[in-house]
Amino acid sequence: MPKLNESELLAIWMQGTLTAEQQQQFEKLCTENAEFASQVEVANQTSLLAQDYPAAEVPNWNRNASFDYQAPPKWWQWQGLPAFSSALSIVAILLVFSGFEASVENGKVTFGFQSTNTDVEQIVAQRLAEFKSEQNEALSHYAMSLREQQLDASTQLTKYLLASSRQERKEDFGELIKFINEQRNDDQIFYTRQLNQLQNAIYQGPNDKPWLPINNDTNLQD
Amino acid sequence: MFEKSDEQLIASALKGSKRAWLNLIKRYESQVFNYGIRMTGTREDALDLMQEVFISVFRNLSHYRGEGSFKGWLFKIAHYRCIEFYRRKKPNQALEDSPEIESADPCLESSMVTSQNANQLVNAMQHLPLAQKAVIELKFFGQFTFEEIAEQLGISSNTAKSRMYSALSKLKNLLEVEYA
Numbered sequence: 301m302p303k304l305n306e307s308e309l310l311a312i313w314m315q316g317t318l319t320a321e322q323q324q325q326f327e328k329l330c331t332e333n334a335e336f337a338s339q340v341e342v343a344n345q346t347s348l349l350a351q352d353y354p355a356a357e358v359p360n361w362n363r364n365a366s367f368d369y370q371a372p373p374k375w376w377q378w379q380g381l382p383a384f385s386s387a388l389s390i391v392a393i394l395l396v397f398s399g400f401e402a403s404v405e406n407g408k409v410t411f412g413f414q415s416t417n418t419d420v421e422q423i424v425a426q427r428l429a430e431f432k433s434e435q436n437e438a439l440s441h442y443a444m445s446l447r448e449q450q451l452d453a454s455t456q457l458t459k460y461l462l463a464s465s466r467q468e469r470k471e472d473f474g475e476l477i478k479f480i481n482e483q484r485n486d487d488q489i490f491y492t493r494q495l496n497q498l499q500n501a502i503y504q505g506p507n508d509k510p511w512l513p514i515n516n517d518t519n520l521q522d
Numbered sequence: 523m524f525e526k527s528d529e530q531l532i533a534s535a536l537k538g539s540k541r542a543w544l545n546l547i548k549r550y551e552s553q554v555f556n557y558g559i560r561m562t563g564t565r566e567d568a569l570d571l572m573q574e575v576f577i578s579v580f581r582n583l584s585h586y587r588g589e590g591s592f593k594g595w596l597f598k599i600a601h602y603r604c605i606e607f608y609r610r611k612k613p614n615q616a617l618e619d620s621p622e623i624e625s626a627d628p629c630l631e632s633s634m635v636t637s638q639n640a641n642q643l644v645n646a647m648q649h650l651p652l653a654q655k656a657v658i659e660l661k662f663f664g665q666f667t668f669e670e671i672a673e674q675l676g677i678s679s680n681t682a683k684s685r686m687y688s689a690l691s692k693l694k695n696l697l698e699v700e701y702a
Contacts, residue, residue, distance in 0.1 A: 342694040369580075
């Protein structure tokens with residue numbers, strides 16, 4: 301164990317925590333070192349005097365003055381309230397400028413910013429565009445089918461017209477041929493009658509043929 | 523009836539209990555007052571010092587974390603107040619220096635001390651430098667360990683021991699003069 305110096309040894313002795321080895325060292329120092337021995341004596345004497353020291357009575361003094369208690373402020377007197385109010389105001393201004401919106405829909409409160417509305421508008425516009433294209437496609441389909449129907453109808457009408465005109469023409473030609481045949485029959489009958497009359501006129505005399513000129517009787521007879 | 527502990531009284535005082543604070547003062551005012559007498563040498567200065575100490579203690583009460591004894595913390599503050607007191611009284615005198623003999627007049631207080639020998643010790647202490655006087659005071663009257671003294675004075679334990687050794691050397695001479 302390292303050798304302690306006088307002050308340390310004295311301090312340990314004063315605290316009453318000397319070990320056996322330190323005790324030996326202490327006693328040796330006390331016998332060999334007069335100065336150290338006198339230090340021990342003074343420490344002993346001082347300790348005894350301190351124990352004998354009668355405590356002076358405390359005079360009356362204003363003890364209440366030392367109680368400088370300041371009650372903590374109530375919540376409404378909170379020092380940070382103005383700062384908190386300012387902060388809330390700033391937040392409110394920011395919300396206004398950022399387009400914050402709160403909406404109640406079907407019992408649900410929804411908070412959002414304008415950017416969200418823009419997104420919704422974009423989605424709506426996209427849906428509308430899809431719907432428009434679907435409608436255009438359906439319309440084009442409808443127009444095409446309608447055109448096909450019209451084409452069919454026109455074809456059928458044309459066929460009908462062509463067919464009916466052919467029939468009519470056939471009938472007309474038939475009628476014409478019939479008429480012509482009738483005319484020819486009539487003409488033949490007329491000419492026959494004429495020829496018969498002429499024959500009769502020839503064979504019966506001139507008086508019987510008043511329609512003929514007299515000069516031509518000879519020719520006729522010839 | 524059980525006495526409330528220091529910590530309980532402190533907690534109540536911090537909540538605004540004047541009664542708890544006055545109880546705490548009652549518990550330690552005698553020790554602080556007598557500390558003041560031994561450190562300053564006069565009752566008037568001791569009274570002023572005691573008031574300053576308790577005002578300072580109350581203002582700093584919320585900072586007391588319960589690390590170590592309240593008494594130790596209280597005497598640490600008392601020591602700081604004592605240093606300020608000395609600086610006000612003798613702004614040009616270093617704390618390590620011995621006071622001039624005529625600067626203190628402990629005989630004025632002789633009437634208050636009934637024990638003549640103890641009075642002589644206190645008289646002799648007035649001639650010690652403040653740093654050494656504080657060690658003697660805390661060790662012999664405050665009954666603190668050297669570690670506690672070192673913590674209160676803001677020095678190392680070895681410094682406290684060497685100061686004690688030097689103080690005892692001076693006291694020996696002073697007491698010899700007193701007895702002579």
